[in-house]
Amino acid sequence: MNEKLTPHPLEDVIRRSYDVPEIRPEFVSALSVDLMQSANRQIAKNTNKNFSLRLGLGFAAIALLLTIFFTQAPAGQALAESIGRFFKVSSVTEIPISNPKEAVAPTYAPTFSVTLVPVAIAPLTETPFPTLQGFTLASSRACEAEPFGYTCQLALAEKKVGYDLKELPEDPTDYRFEKVFVQGNNDVQISYERIAGGSYLYFLQGQGSEFASTGTGVPEDSIQSVMVGDNPGEFVAGVYAAAPGQTTFKWNPDSQYSLRWADEGRWFEIDVHGCVGREDLCNAEGLIEVALSLVDQPVSVEGLLADHLTSIAEGEQISGLSLMEPAILPEGFVFSYATYDADLKEIRLNYHPAGYDPGVAQISFWQSRLQNPVGTLNEYTGDTVEINGKPGKYSSIDSFTHTIVWQSGDLEIRMVVTSSKLWYGGTFTREQVLKIARSVE
């Protein structure tokens, strides 16, 4: 309300005259659960809808030019497809683009100047999550501690589908768990994203022999028969894609890698989009290795993961440093993750715009114990600037890339701002970069 309700006896009597009972806490909690589930369904739906948009930056050179043909044939087009063993087989080599609006071509994001705001939204993600009936104590505790964490989300999915899901033993190296979707027919998709952005890994499974209908048919000669342990399977590298201005999607034999197989009345699929830093996942052998590693119960990871610290507190714990955080960030930016380099004894805090791949724009703060208070800054080139009374060095390549180094207390701090002109478009001015640096406390 924009104005306070004036405490007035008559207004109070009017309020009380309706005799409205107190809202029941159990109703509020139950509706909260319903809303959360509905939100998850919405997100899953939107994510599936946007599946084709999640092009890995690893093939940015290609993605710059390509639109991926992903889901159903455009209206009115009957693709000549037949049911293969695991993949649908398409007999066409080109698919006409009937409605260019349906095909989202990656183009340059509109350029804009970022807006700086005080950091304030992050605590909202700590939404309390009610304990659910039918859960094990461990699952309930996991949901209380981390409602959108892997353990809780898997438990929710298993409760919903009614069968024990196969799982990766742990997050793949360089990747982190993202989400679990339960789709129609109780198919389940577990999504992972590369921690630093640019690539995605999707593990799908379901009961019976009907594979989830993600993707259209693939050319017969793109299918490679493989064995996943004792079970036959198929591997496909490629995707139908079109460059801007083209009127057809053509088969592009890379960018996307899929393995499908069946085992004991269940089907499985692993898809990798983009191969940044993990080229080993982008061939049949790599995906088979992942498939053979599947377990019923994941490895319990104890301790902190140096390449994926999920909070400032974890960063302080692992580094022993009293870390400094920015109090001002561009609008929409949130803490993403931190990493720790034990050899250099250096921590890196990363912030990126929520809702974007972490690779599209990032502000990173490297912090380490100051070794040489006098001479360190001389190692850097750039303009001498002042940060909270201390000298620093600032340099910039363009409005999308800035670096600033300074000392604060017993720490040396390096702040690097990178923004993708193609994928994000946000530009930073020198003054904005300095303001962010001066807000670090």
Add this chain to the structure above:
Amino acid sequence: MAESSIPLTHHPLRIEPDEAQLITAARHDLRNFDALYKHHVTAVFRYLYSRTGNVLDSEDITAQTFLIALETFNRFRGDGHFRAWLFGIARNKVVDLYRTRKTELPLDDAINTPTGEDPLLSAIRLEQKAVVAAIIAALTDEEQELLRLRYLGEMSYREIANLLQSNEDAVKKTTYRLLARIQSQLEDPNE
């Protein structure tokens, strides 16, 4: 986009989020809608109870209201009138209920005795409540709705004006006049 005019402040990391922040957070991740829900659910329920006089119906419509709000949240324009938008949904659902049952739902006239209160004071309060309830029941539908939105929905004049597609000043004046009339009738029941 020009740089924000929001003042840059220090140590703002743990401020209480306002509604704009809640909306921004929900836009970033729909699961943050829960915070918006918690922020508004009591007012919505209280308003709906005043319309239906029934806890189960009120809960049912409250649930429908928030589920619809969540599902259509991407259509909310974010012009600062989230509560007005929310109550628009709630009011439509009440109309649906009336239409389904084809009956006028009475204002609940059950008045409970507050516990732990001086019996004489309690009796005075009860009588006062009953009189006010009777006065309100005699108002026009539009006037009753205005009071419900203002005092149970906890809406600002601007939000009410936005919901009713009226003018903020007009809403404010109408409310003041209503209060004056009720006050006057309380002081002189024969008026």
